[in-house]
Amino acid sequence: MSIILLLIIACAIILGVAEFRQKWVTKPIFKIFKKILPPMSTTEREAMEAGDIWWDGEIFSGKPDWQKLHAYPDGKLTEEEQSFIDNQLETLLAMLDDFSIVHESKDLPKEVWDYLKQEGFFAMIIPKEFGGLAFSATANSTIVTKIATRSISAAVTVMVPNSLGPGELLTHYGTQEQKDRWLPGLAQGKEVPCFALTGPEAGSDAGAIPDKGVVCKQEFEGKETLGIRVSWNKRYITLAPVATVLGLAFKLYDPDKLLGEQEDVGITCALIPTDHPGVQIGDRHMPMGLAFMNGTTYGEDVFIPIDWIIGGPDYAGKGWRMLVECLSAGRGISLPALATAIGHLGTRMTSAYSYVRKQFGLSIGKFEGVQESLARIGGYSYMLEAARRFTTSSLDSGYSPSVVTAISKYHMTELARVVVNDSMDIHAGKAIQLGPNNYLGHMFYGMPVAITVEGANILTRNLMIFGQGATRCHPYVYKEMEAGANPDFNQGLKEFDALLVKHVGFTLRNLGSALFNGLTLCKFSDSPVAGETAQYYKQMNRLSSGLALCTDVSMLILGGALKRKEMISARLGDVLSQLYMASAVLKRYETDGRQVSDLPFVHYAVQSCLQKAEIAFQGYFDNFRPRWLAHVLNRIIFPYGVSAKGPNDILARQVCRSLLRTGDTRDRITHLCYMGKDENDPIGVVEAAFVAMHQCQAIELKIHGAQKSGKLPKRVPLDEVIGKAQEQGLISEVEAQQILRADELRKKAIAVDSFSADCFKSIQIDSRNQDNAA
Incomplete structure (x- = not known):
């Protein structure tokens, strides 16, 4: 002892x-x-x-402070932001014809481009002193989400200038001279930005980019100038085909030690006008099922002044940190917004379609097999909106939580993949026939875009x-x-x-x-x-x-x-x-x-x-x-x-009972889904049919009761049943017209598009391998 x-x-x-x-x-x-x-x-x-470390640190602590969770401020829209959403955004959404954008013009119409520039859709993150809107992360996310319920192509076009790119990098790191030179033009839409990071040999491993710049002296605008001779070959660059200013990431070397004692300076970011001698904007890519501008850019021994480094010479070699810090914020806004849009649209439309589409005389939403998928859509969509709001609230509170935004990017896009697949399942034939009436097809095609960019999901x-x-x-x-x-x-x-x-x-x-x-x-x-x-x-x-x-x-x-x-x-x-x-x-x-x-x-x-x-x-x-x-x-x-x-x-x-009836709960769960202005809108007609059929429930019960008792025949066309019910005084003339009108909307809602043979004439596409263009 x-x-x-x-x-x-x-x-x-x-x-x-x-x-x-x-x-x-x-x-x-x-x-x-x-x-x-x-x-x-x-x-x-x-x-x-x-x-930064945020709520993720509490989870890792082993003892989360739940009071802290509840005390976090929720992201709120200002009056100015709400007014923009109610007015400019609604105007934009009414202008968008996604089928025409993707399958006919393969681009946004000129009037849409002009409106986006004129109303500041590309300037949401630019400070007001330079003519920008200076919107919150919550407003940015809300706007992109709502656009995406109408057109993924338009949403990506708006999303990119307000995410990782020249605007954000200049705002955080640019010299005053650079800000004064570029930000007003970007805010007014006179300048269109793109940022070139990804190349044939460097995707997620951006540290392996082969693009190279060498510090040297060369004559520029009539006098000897300290600068960089840079070569690059980039692909997958959104907005490159229409950009006027190119943000470029490359590895910088200083063999003659003109900047300092370090020969391998490191990854550096520069801003270059696309009309600068030697800058090449290549052909467009064709993102699967979408029509946003995406393409290639390259250059060989292009000389740029040293002052074109974002932040000036002092920021030479600091590009990777700049990119990672900005991406950690942008990753929590852009792609989660696309994912949430799929949740809002998928829930609203699939619940309505499940009610108006009938099989064996019943709405398919009454079948438990459909309910299993519909419940998953509703539950996951509630989670998507919750995560969107929670994550953007951290950004609006001054945090830039890299782990949290990575979680949001990966798990929200994966949830959206499930939602769109379940929505496609329930819509069945309507979902696979592309045309103006198909509101899911481009969502389905666009899902891999969200999965693979800003850090592919496997990497994330x-x-x-x-x-x-x-x-x-x-x-x-x-x-x-x-x-x-x-x-x-x-x-x-x-x-x-x-x-x-x-x-x-x-x-x-x-x-x-x-x-x-x-x-x-x-x-x-x-x-x-x-x-x-x-x-x-x-x-x-x-x-x-x-x-x-x-x-x-x-x-x-x-x-x-x-x-x-x-x-x-x-x-x-x-x-x-x-x-x-x-x-x-x-x-x-x-x-x-x-x-x-x-x-x-x-x-x-x-x-x-x-x-x-x-x-x-x-x-x-x-x-x-x-x-x-x-x-x-x-x-x-x-x-x-x-x-x-x-x-x-x-x-x-x-969950299904809440989604299969009209009311505040369903409206609140899907409040960011754009509904269209009339019954000719592909989304508007499904919702109109859903509402009309609910208003006819009492009439349907009378008819079904009469059919069950033998007063009315079964399995005959609806208009014949309605006529006999009216003859027997079971329903009034007003009720007859009401249910016939609802059925007319129902048929329009479940209709799919068809095209003449002339629409399918083959078009030869000139495909080039731009990886070797440089």
């Missing part, structure tokens, strides 16, 4: 006294840590340091979300890495020792929390609210502590190899992402005033998130090595096995 007591005292002295602990515990660990610390390239470091999920999240959002890991990289060993050791003590306590706390919540099924876990959603906060507490615990264990066991174990790390990223999406849903429910009618959508969305989070955990446990440790972690977090079952059939039917 005395020996055990002595051992306990010795351990307490070693661990409790800093000098002993540093010498016998921390120093050996620190030496090993410095050896295994994974090497980090300049581009990786800059990407890691870019952006497997490298970015957890790769950045685990390091940046963890309260100690990044600081420990900085201590390990400190060239002063003793100073680094002191910093590492203090962090290590806190880190161990952090890990033990999360282990205890996960185990306690698992054993008690979260019965004693905290929740900031009462009522039906309280259970979700409790479950998310357990999953958060489990995520933090598994992250620490994974980093300890795998070290630098973790970033190469993409399947393992991506699953932990999925847990983080699903907790973020569920948080957005709960935040929306609270912000909207806890609408009781929204509860089926809230339950469906959060239960889906929790189920996916637990599936991700199980995938992690099934594949993590060593197996015994994976088994231990599984038993700590889920001692009784996984419990999240996902939405059940009863809940799915509740």
Whole structure:
């Protein structure tokens, strides 16, 4: 007994006294840590340091502060922004004929281009002092979302100048002279921007761009000028075919050391007029099923003055950081807006179509097979709008959370992929016949655009979300890495020792929390609210502590190899992402005033998130090595096995009941879907038929009752049944006209387009390989 007591005292002295602990515990660990610390390239470091930590940090903490979640301000539209949406945006939407844009002119009409420039649609992020609108991220996102419900091609055209590009880069980093030179023209639409980053050999790996610039002196405008001779070959550049100013990313070299002592300066961004000698704008690409301007640009040994570097010579070599910081914000606005548009349009139109389309004498929305898909559409669309608002609110609050925006980009576009597929399924033949009446076809074609750009989804999920999240959002890991990289060993050791003590306590706390919540099924876990959603906060507490615990264990066991174990790390990223999406849903429910009618959508969305989070955990446990440790972690977090079952059939039917009837709930869920102005609009006619048929429900009940009793014949044309019902006095003349009118709208709503043979004459397309054009 005395020996055990002595051992306990010795351990307490070693661990409790800093000098002993540093010498016998921390120093050996620190030496090993410095050896295994994974090497980090300049581009990786800059990407890691870019952006802010926001709610993602709370999720990684293992103990989210739910009061902080509820206290975050919701993104609000100003009076000016709302007026723009009610007036200029509505005017624009009425001008758009998406079928004509994509299949006839393959471009926006001139009057649309002129209107976009005239009304400042390309200037939403430009400060007012330069003639811009200076709209919030929420307004930017709302406008793009609503345009996308009408035309993806028009939405992309508006989206790009207000995302990563010359306007944003100049606003944040440009010299005053550059701002004065370019921003007024961009705001007025006199200048059309594009930004060239991607090339044949460098897509997601932008750090590998082969495009090269060399610092030199050359005569320019009659005098010797310090500048850059740059060569590039770029593709997939949106707006390039019509651009007047080209933003260009390239690697800069200074062999003669004209700028400084560094020969390899690094990635640099410059702004070049497209009419500058040597700048070549190549042919257009043809984005699948869409008609926004996208093409190639190239140049060979084009001389530009050094002052054309965005930010001036001081920003030479800082281009990658500039791009990453701007992209972390833009990624949270543009593509999530397209995804949310699919949710609003898919939900509004598919619910209406499910009601007006009949099979076997019944609306197809009454069949449970259709209801299963329709419920998924509604639940996911509620989540999409919640995540859109939650993410843009962070940007409007002054944050630029790179992990959060990556989560939004990946998971919102993936949710939209499910929504559009389910919508296509329910619409069946109407969805696959392209024509003016098909409002889903171009959405379906456009989905891969959102999936693949601004960081392809595979890259975003497997490298970015957890790769950045685990390091940046963890309260100690990044600081420990900085201590390990400190060239002063003793100073680094002191910093590492203090962090290590806190880190161990952090890990033990999360282990205890996960185990306690698992054993008690979260019965004693905290929740900031009462009522039906309280259970979700409790479950998310357990999953958060489990995520933090598994992250620490994974980093300890795998070290630098973790970033190469993409399947393992991506699953932990999925847990983080699903907790973020569920948080957005709960935040929306609270912000909207806890609408009781929204509860089926809230339950469906959060239960889906929790189920996916637990599936991700199980995938992690099934594949993590060593197996015994994976088994231990599984038993700590889920001692009784996984419990999240996902939405059940009863809940799915509740969601469908809300969507298959007119009213405030359906209007609120789909408020950004453009409805058209009359019954000749392809969207407007489906909605009109939906409303008209609801208004005829009482009349239909009379007729069906009479058919059931034998007073009226079954399975005969509607107009014949209506005539006989009127003859027998079962319905009035007004009622007869009302139901016939509703049926006329119904037939128009389910109609598909057909074309004469002349429309299918083959058109020879001159296809060129522009990858080798330079």
